[in-house]
Amino acid sequence: MRVEYINPFVEAAFNVLKEVLNTDIKRGELYLKSTTMPVLGVAALVGLAGDVEGRVMFDMTKQTALAVASTMNGEQLSSLDELAKATITELANMITAQAVTKLHDLGFRFDLTPPALFTGDNMEVSDHEVEALIVPMETPQGKIEINVAIRERA
Protein backbone atom coordinates (compact mmCIF):
# COMPACT_ATOMS: atom_id res chain seq x y z
CA MET A 1 0.00 0.00 0.00
CA ARG A 2 1.32 3.42 -0.85
CA VAL A 3 1.97 5.76 2.03
CA GLU A 4 0.33 8.65 0.17
CA TYR A 5 -3.05 7.03 0.85
CA ILE A 6 -2.59 6.85 4.59
CA ASN A 7 -1.11 10.29 5.18
CA PRO A 8 -4.36 12.21 4.59
CA PHE A 9 -6.10 9.92 7.09
CA VAL A 10 -3.40 10.41 9.71
CA GLU A 11 -3.39 14.18 9.20
CA ALA A 12 -7.19 14.35 9.30
CA ALA A 13 -7.35 12.18 12.43
CA PHE A 14 -4.76 14.34 14.12
CA ASN A 15 -6.57 17.59 13.23
CA VAL A 16 -10.09 16.43 13.99
CA LEU A 17 -9.18 14.73 17.29
CA LYS A 18 -7.23 17.78 18.39
CA GLU A 19 -10.21 20.00 17.64
CA VAL A 20 -13.08 17.91 19.04
CA LEU A 21 -11.19 16.81 22.17
CA ASN A 22 -9.63 20.26 22.53
CA THR A 23 -6.28 18.83 23.62
CA ASP A 24 -2.85 17.76 22.41
CA ILE A 25 -2.66 14.49 20.52
CA LYS A 26 0.48 12.39 20.27
CA ARG A 27 1.05 10.40 17.13
CA GLY A 28 2.56 6.96 17.68
CA GLU A 29 4.78 4.93 15.35
CA LEU A 30 3.18 3.61 12.19
CA TYR A 31 3.21 -0.16 11.81
CA LEU A 32 2.15 -2.70 9.24
CA LYS A 33 -0.03 -5.77 9.70
CA SER A 34 -0.75 -8.20 6.94
CA THR A 35 -2.59 -10.91 8.84
CA THR A 36 -5.53 -11.15 11.19
CA MET A 37 -5.38 -8.74 14.10
CA PRO A 38 -7.41 -8.19 17.23
CA VAL A 39 -9.89 -5.31 17.48
CA LEU A 40 -9.83 -3.30 20.70
CA GLY A 41 -13.56 -3.33 21.44
CA VAL A 42 -15.21 -0.49 19.54
CA ALA A 43 -14.46 -0.10 15.84
CA ALA A 44 -15.97 2.37 13.39
CA LEU A 45 -15.45 1.23 9.83
CA VAL A 46 -15.81 3.22 6.59
CA GLY A 47 -15.55 1.52 3.21
CA LEU A 48 -14.02 3.14 0.11
CA ALA A 49 -14.69 2.20 -3.51
CA GLY A 50 -13.46 3.89 -6.68
CA ASP A 51 -9.94 4.60 -7.99
CA VAL A 52 -8.82 3.06 -4.70
CA GLU A 53 -10.70 0.49 -2.66
CA GLY A 54 -10.59 -0.86 0.85
CA ARG A 55 -11.56 0.35 4.27
CA VAL A 56 -10.54 2.60 7.13
CA MET A 57 -11.16 1.57 10.71
CA PHE A 58 -11.03 3.62 13.90
CA ASP A 59 -10.36 1.23 16.72
CA MET A 60 -10.41 1.88 20.48
CA THR A 61 -11.39 0.24 23.77
CA LYS A 62 -14.92 0.66 25.07
CA GLN A 63 -13.56 2.78 27.90
CA THR A 64 -11.80 5.11 25.45
CA ALA A 65 -14.94 5.31 23.28
CA LEU A 66 -16.99 6.36 26.30
CA ALA A 67 -14.42 8.95 27.38
CA VAL A 68 -14.19 10.38 23.84
CA ALA A 69 -17.99 10.48 23.44
CA SER A 70 -18.33 12.13 26.86
CA THR A 71 -15.81 14.85 25.96
CA MET A 72 -17.43 15.48 22.58
CA ASN A 73 -20.87 15.82 24.19
CA GLY A 74 -19.64 17.91 27.09
CA GLU A 75 -21.30 15.55 29.57
CA GLN A 76 -20.40 12.28 31.29
CA LEU A 77 -21.96 9.36 29.40
CA SER A 78 -22.18 6.21 31.51
CA SER A 79 -22.89 3.62 28.86
CA LEU A 80 -22.32 3.12 25.17
CA ASP A 81 -25.89 4.13 24.35
CA GLU A 82 -27.37 5.47 21.11
CA LEU A 83 -25.93 8.94 21.66
CA ALA A 84 -22.45 7.61 22.45
CA LYS A 85 -22.55 5.40 19.37
CA ALA A 86 -23.77 8.25 17.18
CA THR A 87 -20.90 10.36 18.53
CA ILE A 88 -18.18 7.81 17.69
CA THR A 89 -19.77 7.25 14.27
CA GLU A 90 -19.71 10.99 13.65
CA LEU A 91 -16.05 11.15 14.70
CA ALA A 92 -15.22 8.50 12.09
CA ASN A 93 -17.32 10.38 9.57
CA MET A 94 -15.55 13.70 10.16
CA ILE A 95 -12.05 12.22 9.96
CA THR A 96 -12.80 10.20 6.84
CA ALA A 97 -14.54 13.10 5.12
CA GLN A 98 -11.63 15.44 5.76
CA ALA A 99 -9.16 12.86 4.42
CA VAL A 100 -11.30 12.19 1.38
CA THR A 101 -11.56 15.90 0.64
CA LYS A 102 -7.76 15.97 0.59
CA LEU A 103 -7.45 12.84 -1.59
CA HIS A 104 -10.13 14.25 -3.88
CA ASP A 105 -8.01 17.39 -4.36
CA LEU A 106 -5.06 15.12 -5.25
CA GLY A 107 -7.14 13.62 -8.03
CA PHE A 108 -8.38 10.36 -6.51
CA ARG A 109 -12.06 9.64 -7.11
CA PHE A 110 -14.01 7.27 -4.90
CA ASP A 111 -17.15 6.93 -2.82
CA LEU A 112 -17.55 6.24 0.88
CA THR A 113 -19.95 4.00 2.72
CA PRO A 114 -21.70 5.39 5.80
CA PRO A 115 -19.70 4.43 8.91
CA ALA A 116 -20.59 1.10 10.53
CA LEU A 117 -19.92 0.67 14.23
CA PHE A 118 -18.85 -2.70 15.66
CA THR A 119 -18.76 -3.30 19.39
CA GLY A 120 -17.85 -6.48 21.23
CA ASP A 121 -15.10 -8.44 22.94
CA ASN A 122 -12.50 -10.65 21.31
CA MET A 123 -13.15 -9.44 17.76
CA GLU A 124 -10.61 -9.85 14.99
CA VAL A 125 -10.32 -8.29 11.58
CA SER A 126 -8.82 -10.00 8.54
CA ASP A 127 -8.03 -8.16 5.34
CA HIS A 128 -7.70 -10.56 2.53
CA GLU A 129 -4.84 -9.62 0.20
CA VAL A 130 -4.63 -6.04 1.49
CA GLU A 131 -2.09 -5.16 4.12
CA ALA A 132 -3.17 -2.72 6.82
CA LEU A 133 -1.20 0.29 8.01
CA ILE A 134 -1.89 1.31 11.57
CA VAL A 135 -1.15 4.64 13.22
CA PRO A 136 -1.89 4.86 16.95
CA MET A 137 -3.03 8.23 18.29
CA GLU A 138 -2.53 8.86 22.00
CA THR A 139 -5.17 11.09 23.57
CA PRO A 140 -5.87 11.84 27.25
CA GLN A 141 -9.01 9.71 26.73
CA GLY A 142 -6.95 6.73 25.60
CA LYS A 143 -5.45 5.26 22.45
CA ILE A 144 -7.25 5.39 19.11
CA GLU A 145 -5.79 3.33 16.28
CA ILE A 146 -6.24 4.53 12.72
CA ASN A 147 -6.20 1.36 10.67
CA VAL A 148 -6.11 1.81 6.89
CA ALA A 149 -6.25 -0.99 4.33
CA ILE A 150 -6.51 0.44 0.82
CA ARG A 151 -5.27 -0.66 -2.59
CA GLU A 152 -5.48 0.70 -6.10
CA ARG A 153 -8.21 -0.90 -8.10
CA ALA A 154 -6.72 -3.43 -10.49
Added chain:
Amino acid sequence: MKTKQDFPSINEREPDGLKPDGTPFRVLVVDDSMFVAKQIGQILTSEGYEVAATAADGQEGVEKYKELFPNIDLVTMDITMPKMDGITALEHIMNFDKNAKVVMISALGKQDLVKKSLLLGAKNYIVKPLDRKKVLERIAQVLGKTSTA
Protein backbone atom coordinates in the same frame (compact mmCIF):
# COMPACT_ATOMS: atom_id res chain seq x y z
CA MET B 1 -40.79 38.47 39.30
CA LYS B 2 -39.13 40.37 36.52
CA THR B 3 -35.63 38.93 36.45
CA LYS B 4 -34.37 41.53 34.00
CA GLN B 5 -34.86 44.21 36.61
CA ASP B 6 -33.64 42.14 39.53
CA PHE B 7 -30.39 41.22 37.87
CA PRO B 8 -28.85 44.06 35.92
CA SER B 9 -27.02 42.68 32.92
CA ILE B 10 -23.28 43.22 32.73
CA ASN B 11 -23.25 42.24 29.09
CA GLU B 12 -25.44 44.62 27.12
CA ARG B 13 -25.16 42.63 23.89
CA GLU B 14 -28.40 41.12 22.62
CA PRO B 15 -28.13 37.41 21.81
CA ASP B 16 -27.78 36.85 18.04
CA GLY B 17 -30.70 34.44 18.11
CA LEU B 18 -33.26 37.17 18.69
CA LYS B 19 -35.03 39.24 16.05
CA PRO B 20 -35.32 43.00 16.56
CA ASP B 21 -38.79 42.42 18.05
CA GLY B 22 -37.26 40.16 20.73
CA THR B 23 -38.69 36.86 19.43
CA PRO B 24 -36.23 34.10 18.54
CA PHE B 25 -35.23 33.14 14.99
CA ARG B 26 -36.73 29.72 14.24
CA VAL B 27 -34.39 27.08 12.84
CA LEU B 28 -35.04 23.69 11.23
CA VAL B 29 -32.13 21.29 11.82
CA VAL B 30 -31.79 18.52 9.21
CA ASP B 31 -29.20 15.88 10.13
CA ASP B 32 -29.28 12.09 10.39
CA SER B 33 -26.81 11.99 13.28
CA MET B 34 -28.32 12.27 16.74
CA PHE B 35 -25.02 13.65 17.97
CA VAL B 36 -24.77 16.41 15.35
CA ALA B 37 -28.43 17.44 15.69
CA LYS B 38 -27.93 17.75 19.44
CA GLN B 39 -24.70 19.68 18.99
CA ILE B 40 -26.23 22.17 16.53
CA GLY B 41 -29.25 22.53 18.81
CA GLN B 42 -27.09 23.31 21.83
CA ILE B 43 -25.01 25.88 19.95
CA LEU B 44 -28.11 27.64 18.61
CA THR B 45 -30.19 27.65 21.79
CA SER B 46 -27.20 28.95 23.77
CA GLU B 47 -27.44 32.11 21.68
CA GLY B 48 -31.22 32.47 21.91
CA TYR B 49 -32.27 30.74 18.68
CA GLU B 50 -35.23 28.38 18.73
CA VAL B 51 -34.97 24.92 17.15
CA ALA B 52 -38.43 24.77 15.60
CA ALA B 53 -37.99 21.16 14.44
CA THR B 54 -35.41 18.55 13.53
CA ALA B 55 -35.48 16.09 10.64
CA ALA B 56 -33.38 12.95 10.19
CA ASP B 57 -33.27 12.86 6.39
CA GLY B 58 -33.71 15.16 3.39
CA GLN B 59 -37.24 14.07 2.63
CA GLU B 60 -38.42 14.73 6.18
CA GLY B 61 -36.54 18.05 6.04
CA VAL B 62 -38.48 19.21 2.96
CA GLU B 63 -41.81 18.10 4.49
CA LYS B 64 -41.11 19.88 7.77
CA TYR B 65 -40.06 23.06 5.94
CA LYS B 66 -43.37 23.11 4.04
CA GLU B 67 -45.29 22.48 7.29
CA LEU B 68 -43.50 25.26 9.18
CA PHE B 69 -43.50 27.79 6.33
CA PRO B 70 -43.70 30.79 6.60
CA ASN B 71 -42.95 30.54 10.31
CA ILE B 72 -39.36 29.41 9.76
CA ASP B 73 -36.23 31.56 9.39
CA LEU B 74 -33.33 29.23 8.67
CA VAL B 75 -32.45 25.63 7.82
CA THR B 76 -29.21 23.81 8.65
CA MET B 77 -28.77 20.98 6.14
CA ASP B 78 -26.51 17.95 6.33
CA ILE B 79 -25.49 16.46 2.96
CA THR B 80 -24.96 12.71 3.35
CA MET B 81 -28.27 11.35 4.62
CA PRO B 82 -30.52 8.35 3.95
CA LYS B 83 -33.64 8.54 1.71
CA MET B 84 -32.83 11.96 0.26
CA ASP B 85 -29.46 13.74 0.40
CA GLY B 86 -29.11 17.35 1.48
CA ILE B 87 -28.35 18.73 -1.98
CA THR B 88 -31.61 17.33 -3.37
CA ALA B 89 -33.49 18.56 -0.30
CA LEU B 90 -31.94 22.02 -0.83
CA GLU B 91 -33.24 22.03 -4.42
CA HIS B 92 -36.76 21.10 -3.27
CA ILE B 93 -36.79 23.79 -0.57
CA MET B 94 -35.48 26.48 -2.96
CA ASN B 95 -38.16 25.52 -5.53
CA PHE B 96 -40.82 25.86 -2.87
CA ASP B 97 -39.50 29.11 -1.36
CA LYS B 98 -36.93 31.03 -3.36
CA ASN B 99 -36.12 33.17 -0.30
CA ALA B 100 -35.32 30.20 1.94
CA LYS B 101 -32.16 30.57 3.99
CA VAL B 102 -30.40 27.23 3.94
CA VAL B 103 -26.94 26.69 5.44
CA MET B 104 -25.17 23.45 4.51
CA ILE B 105 -23.30 21.67 7.31
CA SER B 106 -21.14 18.77 6.16
CA ALA B 107 -17.94 16.95 7.01
CA LEU B 108 -17.15 16.91 3.29
CA GLY B 109 -15.48 20.09 2.08
CA LYS B 110 -15.03 19.07 -1.56
CA GLN B 111 -14.91 22.10 -3.82
CA ASP B 112 -17.48 20.81 -6.31
CA LEU B 113 -19.95 20.06 -3.52
CA VAL B 114 -19.56 23.54 -2.01
CA LYS B 115 -19.91 25.18 -5.43
CA LYS B 116 -22.98 23.12 -6.32
CA SER B 117 -24.69 23.97 -3.01
CA LEU B 118 -24.06 27.69 -3.38
CA LEU B 119 -25.22 27.68 -7.02
CA LEU B 120 -28.44 25.96 -5.96
CA GLY B 121 -29.11 28.74 -3.46
CA ALA B 122 -27.50 27.70 -0.18
CA LYS B 123 -26.49 30.80 1.76
CA ASN B 124 -23.39 29.34 3.40
CA TYR B 125 -21.43 26.12 3.81
CA ILE B 126 -19.95 25.05 7.15
CA VAL B 127 -17.40 22.23 7.25
CA LYS B 128 -17.36 20.02 10.37
CA PRO B 129 -16.05 19.65 13.05
CA LEU B 130 -18.37 22.35 14.32
CA ASP B 131 -16.92 25.20 16.29
CA ARG B 132 -19.47 27.22 18.28
CA LYS B 133 -18.07 30.58 17.22
CA LYS B 134 -17.84 29.63 13.55
CA VAL B 135 -21.42 28.33 13.44
CA LEU B 136 -22.87 31.38 15.21
CA GLU B 137 -20.93 33.85 13.04
CA ARG B 138 -21.99 32.26 9.76
CA ILE B 139 -25.63 31.94 10.80
CA ALA B 140 -25.85 35.49 12.12
CA GLN B 141 -24.32 36.66 8.86
CA VAL B 142 -26.92 34.77 6.79
CA LEU B 143 -29.71 36.31 8.87
CA GLY B 144 -28.19 39.74 8.43
CA LYS B 145 -27.52 40.18 12.13
CA THR B 146 -23.93 41.41 11.77
CA SER B 147 -22.12 43.79 9.50
CA THR B 148 -18.91 41.72 9.53
CA ALA B 149 -18.63 39.72 6.34
